Amino acid sequence: MNTEQAIKEALKTVRERKERNDFALHGNRQRAMSSKACAALIDEIRSYTIDLGQAQTTADRSRLVKLRENAQAELDKELAAIGLYSSALQPTYFCDRCRDSGYVNGKLCDCVNKLVRVLLLKSVNVNPDFTFENSTAESANSRAFAKCAEIAEGKTEKRNLLLIGKSGRGKTYLLNAMANRLIEREADFIFMRAFELNRLFLEIHLAQNADKSGFWNELLRVETLIIDDLGSEQAYNNVTLPSLYNLIDERNYNQKATWISGNLAMDEFSARYGERIFSRLCDKRLTYVIELCGRDFRTGLV
Numbered sequence: 001m002n003t004e005q006a007i008k009e010a011l012k013t014v015r016e017r018k019e020r021n022d023f024a025l026h027g028n029r030q031r032a033m034s035s036k037a038c039a040a041l042i043d044e045i046r047s048y049t050i051d052l053g054q055a056q057t058t059a060d061r062s063r064l065v066k067l068r069e070n071a072q073a074e075l076d077k078e079l080a081a082i083g084l085y086s087s088a089l090q091p092t093y094f095c096d097r098c099r100d101s102g103y104v105n106g107k108l109c110d111c112v113n114k115l116v117r118v119l120l121l122k123s124v125n126v127n128p129d130f131t132f133e134n135s136t137a138e139s140a141n142s143r144a145f146a147k148c149a150e151i152a153e154g155k156t157e158k159r160n161l162l163l164i165g166k167s168g169r170g171k172t173y174l175l176n177a178m179a180n181r182l183i184e185r186e187a188d189f190i191f192m193r194a195f196e197l198n199r200l201f202l203e204i205h206l207a208q209n210a211d212k213s214g215f216w217n218e219l220l221r222v223e224t225l226i227i228d229d230l231g232s233e234q235a236y237n238n239v240t241l242p243s244l245y246n247l248i249d250e251r252n253y254n255q256k257a258t259w260i261s262g263n264l265a266m267d268e269f270s271a272r273y274g275e276r277i278f279s280r281l282c283d284k285r286l287t288y289v290i291e292l293c294g295r296d297f298r299t300g301l302v
Protein backbone atom coordinates (compact mmCIF):
# COMPACT_ATOMS: atom_id res chain seq x y z
CA MET A 1 0.00 0.00 0.00
CA ASN A 2 1.40 3.39 -0.95
CA THR A 3 0.67 6.70 0.75
CA GLU A 4 -2.03 7.72 -1.71
CA GLN A 5 -3.91 4.46 -1.22
CA ALA A 6 -3.49 4.78 2.53
CA ILE A 7 -5.00 8.29 2.49
CA LYS A 8 -7.98 7.02 0.48
CA GLU A 9 -8.44 4.14 2.89
CA ALA A 10 -8.12 6.41 5.93
CA LEU A 11 -10.70 8.87 4.56
CA LYS A 12 -13.02 5.95 3.95
CA THR A 13 -12.65 4.89 7.58
CA VAL A 14 -13.37 8.45 8.75
CA ARG A 15 -16.44 8.58 6.51
CA GLU A 16 -17.68 5.27 7.89
CA ARG A 17 -17.25 6.52 11.43
CA LYS A 18 -19.35 9.55 10.57
CA GLU A 19 -22.01 7.44 8.90
CA ARG A 20 -22.22 5.14 11.91
CA ASN A 21 -22.62 8.10 14.27
CA ASP A 22 -25.15 9.81 12.00
CA PHE A 23 -27.13 6.61 11.77
CA ALA A 24 -27.15 6.18 15.55
CA LEU A 25 -28.14 9.82 16.02
CA HIS A 26 -30.96 9.49 13.49
CA GLY A 27 -32.24 6.38 15.28
CA ASN A 28 -32.12 8.12 18.67
CA ARG A 29 -33.98 11.15 17.34
CA GLN A 30 -36.66 8.95 15.84
CA ARG A 31 -37.02 7.12 19.12
CA ALA A 32 -37.32 10.40 21.02
CA MET A 33 -39.87 11.80 18.55
CA SER A 34 -42.00 8.68 18.88
CA SER A 35 -42.61 9.63 22.51
CA LYS A 36 -45.28 12.35 22.65
CA ALA A 37 -43.85 13.89 25.82
CA CYS A 38 -40.32 14.03 24.37
CA ALA A 39 -41.50 15.41 21.04
CA ALA A 40 -43.46 18.19 22.79
CA LEU A 41 -40.47 19.10 24.98
CA ILE A 42 -38.08 19.10 22.03
CA ASP A 43 -40.47 21.49 20.26
CA GLU A 44 -40.72 23.65 23.34
CA ILE A 45 -36.93 23.85 23.70
CA ARG A 46 -36.59 24.73 20.04
CA SER A 47 -39.06 27.61 20.34
CA TYR A 48 -37.28 28.96 23.47
CA THR A 49 -34.04 28.91 21.50
CA ILE A 50 -35.64 30.86 18.66
CA ASP A 51 -37.14 33.36 21.15
CA LEU A 52 -33.75 33.72 22.81
CA GLY A 53 -32.28 34.83 19.52
CA GLN A 54 -34.83 37.62 19.37
CA ALA A 55 -34.97 38.56 23.06
CA GLN A 56 -34.42 42.31 23.60
CA THR A 57 -33.78 42.64 27.33
CA THR A 58 -31.57 40.87 29.81
CA ALA A 59 -34.63 40.01 31.88
CA ASP A 60 -36.29 38.35 28.88
CA ARG A 61 -33.15 36.44 28.11
CA SER A 62 -32.68 35.10 31.61
CA ARG A 63 -36.38 34.16 31.83
CA LEU A 64 -36.08 32.20 28.55
CA VAL A 65 -32.83 30.56 29.63
CA LYS A 66 -34.53 29.43 32.81
CA LEU A 67 -37.55 28.07 30.91
CA ARG A 68 -35.31 26.26 28.51
CA GLU A 69 -33.30 24.73 31.35
CA ASN A 70 -36.47 23.48 33.00
CA ALA A 71 -37.75 22.00 29.75
CA GLN A 72 -34.35 20.36 29.19
CA ALA A 73 -34.47 18.82 32.67
CA GLU A 74 -37.97 17.50 31.91
CA LEU A 75 -36.77 16.17 28.58
CA ASP A 76 -33.81 14.41 30.23
CA LYS A 77 -36.28 12.62 32.52
CA GLU A 78 -38.53 11.62 29.63
CA LEU A 79 -35.56 10.42 27.60
CA ALA A 80 -34.31 8.37 30.52
CA ALA A 81 -37.74 6.74 30.69
CA ILE A 82 -37.28 5.44 27.13
CA GLY A 83 -33.66 4.48 27.78
CA LEU A 84 -31.84 7.43 26.22
CA TYR A 85 -29.29 9.87 27.61
CA SER A 86 -29.88 13.52 26.75
CA SER A 87 -26.54 13.49 24.90
CA ALA A 88 -28.00 10.84 22.59
CA LEU A 89 -29.75 13.62 20.65
CA GLN A 90 -26.53 15.55 20.03
CA PRO A 91 -24.12 14.66 17.25
CA THR A 92 -21.02 12.94 18.52
CA TYR A 93 -17.71 12.98 16.74
CA PHE A 94 -14.83 10.58 16.86
CA CYS A 95 -12.62 13.59 16.11
CA ASP A 96 -13.84 16.97 17.35
CA ARG A 97 -11.18 18.81 15.36
CA CYS A 98 -12.58 17.92 11.93
CA ARG A 99 -16.02 16.70 13.07
CA ASP A 100 -15.23 13.51 11.17
CA SER A 101 -14.98 15.29 7.84
CA GLY A 102 -11.28 14.35 7.61
CA TYR A 103 -10.29 17.93 6.80
CA VAL A 104 -9.44 21.07 8.75
CA ASN A 105 -9.08 24.28 6.70
CA GLY A 106 -8.72 22.25 3.53
CA LYS A 107 -5.89 20.14 4.93
CA LEU A 108 -6.01 16.53 6.08
CA CYS A 109 -6.85 16.36 9.77
CA ASP A 110 -4.41 14.74 12.20
CA CYS A 111 -6.89 11.91 12.76
CA VAL A 112 -6.48 10.99 9.08
CA ASN A 113 -2.71 11.29 9.19
CA LYS A 114 -2.65 9.00 12.19
CA LEU A 115 -4.71 6.39 10.36
CA VAL A 116 -2.47 6.69 7.32
CA ARG A 117 0.54 5.98 9.46
CA VAL A 118 -1.05 2.94 10.97
CA LEU A 119 -2.17 1.63 7.58
CA LEU A 120 1.32 2.04 6.18
CA LEU A 121 2.83 0.35 9.20
CA LYS A 122 0.46 -2.55 8.79
CA SER A 123 1.31 -3.48 5.30
CA VAL A 124 4.60 -1.86 4.44
CA ASN A 125 6.64 -4.35 6.43
CA VAL A 126 4.93 -7.49 5.24
CA ASN A 127 6.57 -9.27 2.32
CA PRO A 128 3.76 -10.85 0.26
CA ASP A 129 6.11 -13.60 -0.97
CA PHE A 130 6.93 -14.87 2.50
CA THR A 131 4.08 -17.31 2.99
CA PHE A 132 3.65 -20.71 4.55
CA GLU A 133 2.90 -22.10 1.10
CA ASN A 134 6.18 -20.80 -0.36
CA SER A 135 8.27 -21.85 2.59
CA THR A 136 11.16 -24.24 2.21
CA ALA A 137 11.68 -24.56 5.94
CA GLU A 138 14.16 -27.19 6.94
CA SER A 139 12.34 -30.22 8.16
CA ALA A 140 13.74 -29.59 11.62
CA ASN A 141 11.72 -26.39 11.74
CA SER A 142 8.58 -27.81 10.19
CA ARG A 143 6.91 -28.31 13.57
CA ALA A 144 7.64 -24.68 14.47
CA PHE A 145 6.13 -23.54 11.19
CA ALA A 146 3.06 -25.71 11.70
CA LYS A 147 2.56 -24.34 15.21
CA CYS A 148 2.95 -20.76 14.01
CA ALA A 149 0.43 -21.37 11.24
CA GLU A 150 -2.04 -22.55 13.88
CA ILE A 151 -1.39 -19.46 15.99
CA ALA A 152 -1.93 -17.23 12.95
CA GLU A 153 -5.21 -19.00 12.27
CA GLY A 154 -6.38 -18.40 15.82
CA LYS A 155 -6.58 -22.13 16.50
CA THR A 156 -4.31 -22.28 19.53
CA GLU A 157 -5.04 -22.03 23.20
CA LYS A 158 -2.44 -19.33 23.83
CA ARG A 159 -2.33 -16.14 21.81
CA ASN A 160 1.23 -14.90 22.24
CA LEU A 161 4.41 -15.95 20.57
CA LEU A 162 8.06 -15.38 21.35
CA LEU A 163 10.13 -16.61 18.45
CA ILE A 164 13.83 -16.91 19.16
CA GLY A 165 16.90 -18.23 17.43
CA LYS A 166 20.08 -16.93 15.83
CA SER A 167 19.76 -14.72 12.78
CA GLY A 168 19.23 -16.43 9.47
CA ARG A 169 17.03 -19.12 10.93
CA GLY A 170 13.85 -17.82 9.33
CA LYS A 171 12.21 -15.85 12.14
CA THR A 172 11.39 -12.86 9.97
CA TYR A 173 10.14 -15.15 7.24
CA LEU A 174 7.90 -16.93 9.71
CA LEU A 175 6.43 -13.69 11.14
CA ASN A 176 5.75 -12.52 7.58
CA ALA A 177 4.03 -15.79 6.75
CA MET A 178 1.88 -15.35 9.87
CA ALA A 179 1.07 -11.75 8.91
CA ASN A 180 0.11 -12.87 5.41
CA ARG A 181 -2.24 -15.38 6.96
CA LEU A 182 -3.80 -12.53 8.97
CA ILE A 183 -4.19 -10.52 5.76
CA GLU A 184 -6.01 -13.50 4.19
CA ARG A 185 -8.27 -13.65 7.24
CA GLU A 186 -8.77 -9.86 7.06
CA ALA A 187 -7.69 -9.77 10.68
CA ASP A 188 -6.60 -6.60 12.40
CA PHE A 189 -2.85 -6.30 13.05
CA ILE A 190 0.21 -4.08 13.03
CA PHE A 191 3.61 -5.38 11.95
CA MET A 192 6.56 -3.33 13.14
CA ARG A 193 10.25 -3.81 13.43
CA ALA A 194 11.47 -3.27 16.98
CA PHE A 195 13.41 -0.14 16.04
CA GLU A 196 10.25 1.39 14.57
CA LEU A 197 8.27 0.55 17.67
CA ASN A 198 11.03 2.08 19.75
CA ARG A 199 10.93 5.27 17.69
CA LEU A 200 7.17 5.37 18.18
CA PHE A 201 7.69 4.97 21.94
CA LEU A 202 9.93 8.03 21.86
CA GLU A 203 7.43 9.97 19.75
CA ILE A 204 4.63 9.09 22.16
CA HIS A 205 6.83 10.08 25.08
CA LEU A 206 7.47 13.51 23.55
CA ALA A 207 3.98 14.09 22.10
CA GLN A 208 1.17 16.32 23.32
CA ASN A 209 -1.46 14.51 25.32
CA ALA A 210 -4.04 14.03 22.57
CA ASP A 211 -1.58 12.57 20.07
CA LYS A 212 0.09 10.60 22.79
CA SER A 213 -3.07 8.71 23.60
CA GLY A 214 -3.92 8.33 19.90
CA PHE A 215 -0.79 6.36 19.04
CA TRP A 216 -0.71 4.55 22.32
CA ASN A 217 -4.35 3.49 22.08
CA GLU A 218 -3.72 2.12 18.63
CA LEU A 219 -0.89 -0.05 19.93
CA LEU A 220 -3.15 -1.30 22.71
CA ARG A 221 -6.26 -1.64 20.59
CA VAL A 222 -4.94 -3.61 17.63
CA GLU A 223 -5.88 -7.30 17.89
CA THR A 224 -2.43 -8.60 16.95
CA LEU A 225 0.81 -6.67 17.33
CA ILE A 226 3.81 -8.19 15.58
CA ILE A 227 7.26 -6.98 16.62
CA ASP A 228 10.18 -8.24 14.55
CA ASP A 229 13.74 -8.35 15.83
CA LEU A 230 13.32 -7.26 19.43
CA GLY A 231 16.68 -6.66 21.03
CA SER A 232 18.22 -4.97 18.01
CA GLU A 233 16.89 -1.52 18.96
CA GLN A 234 18.88 1.13 20.86
CA ALA A 235 17.22 1.56 24.24
CA TYR A 236 16.22 5.14 25.13
CA ASN A 237 16.61 5.91 28.81
CA ASN A 238 13.33 5.96 30.72
CA VAL A 239 11.41 5.35 27.51
CA THR A 240 12.08 1.98 25.89
CA LEU A 241 11.84 -0.29 28.91
CA PRO A 242 8.89 1.33 30.73
CA SER A 243 6.96 1.64 27.43
CA LEU A 244 7.63 -1.96 26.50
CA TYR A 245 6.61 -3.11 29.94
CA ASN A 246 3.33 -1.17 29.86
CA LEU A 247 2.60 -2.29 26.33
CA ILE A 248 3.09 -6.00 26.97
CA ASP A 249 1.41 -5.87 30.35
CA GLU A 250 -1.70 -4.04 29.12
CA ARG A 251 -1.99 -6.15 26.00
CA ASN A 252 -1.75 -9.33 28.06
CA TYR A 253 -4.32 -7.98 30.48
CA ASN A 254 -6.71 -7.11 27.63
CA GLN A 255 -6.18 -10.51 25.99
CA LYS A 256 -4.60 -9.13 22.82
CA ALA A 257 -2.13 -11.17 20.82
CA THR A 258 1.51 -10.08 20.68
CA TRP A 259 4.02 -11.91 18.50
CA ILE A 260 7.67 -11.10 18.95
CA SER A 261 10.85 -12.34 17.35
CA GLY A 262 14.38 -11.78 18.58
CA ASN A 263 17.94 -12.92 18.13
CA LEU A 264 18.69 -12.98 21.83
CA ALA A 265 18.97 -16.13 23.89
CA MET A 266 16.62 -16.35 26.87
CA ASP A 267 19.25 -15.26 29.41
CA GLU A 268 20.21 -12.35 27.16
CA PHE A 269 16.56 -11.25 26.96
CA SER A 270 16.34 -11.38 30.72
CA ALA A 271 19.59 -9.43 31.16
CA ARG A 272 18.62 -6.77 28.63
CA TYR A 273 14.99 -6.17 29.61
CA GLY A 274 14.98 -7.13 33.27
CA GLU A 275 12.95 -9.72 35.12
CA ARG A 276 9.66 -7.80 35.06
CA ILE A 277 9.52 -7.49 31.28
CA PHE A 278 11.07 -10.89 30.71
CA SER A 279 8.46 -12.68 32.81
CA ARG A 280 5.69 -11.04 30.76
CA LEU A 281 7.38 -11.67 27.41
CA CYS A 282 7.37 -15.38 28.03
CA ASP A 283 4.49 -15.84 30.45
CA LYS A 284 3.85 -19.58 30.18
CA ARG A 285 0.09 -19.24 30.50
CA LEU A 286 -0.15 -16.91 27.50
CA THR A 287 2.89 -17.45 25.33
CA TYR A 288 4.45 -20.09 23.13
CA VAL A 289 8.20 -19.74 23.22
CA ILE A 290 9.53 -21.28 20.04
CA GLU A 291 13.17 -21.56 19.06
CA LEU A 292 14.20 -21.97 15.45
CA CYS A 293 17.45 -23.87 15.58
CA GLY A 294 17.97 -25.39 12.20
CA ARG A 295 18.45 -28.78 13.73
CA ASP A 296 16.10 -28.87 16.62
CA PHE A 297 13.06 -27.01 17.84
CA ARG A 298 11.62 -26.79 21.29
CA THR A 299 8.59 -25.14 22.78
CA GLY A 300 7.88 -23.96 26.29
CA LEU A 301 11.51 -23.39 27.15
CA VAL A 302 10.76 -21.55 30.36
Ligand SMILES: [Zn+2]
Pocket residue numbers: 095096097098099100101102103109110111112
Ligand atom coordinates in the same frame (compact mmCIF):
# COMPACT_ATOMS: atom_id res chain seq x y z
ZN1 LIG B 1 -10.09 14.75 12.52
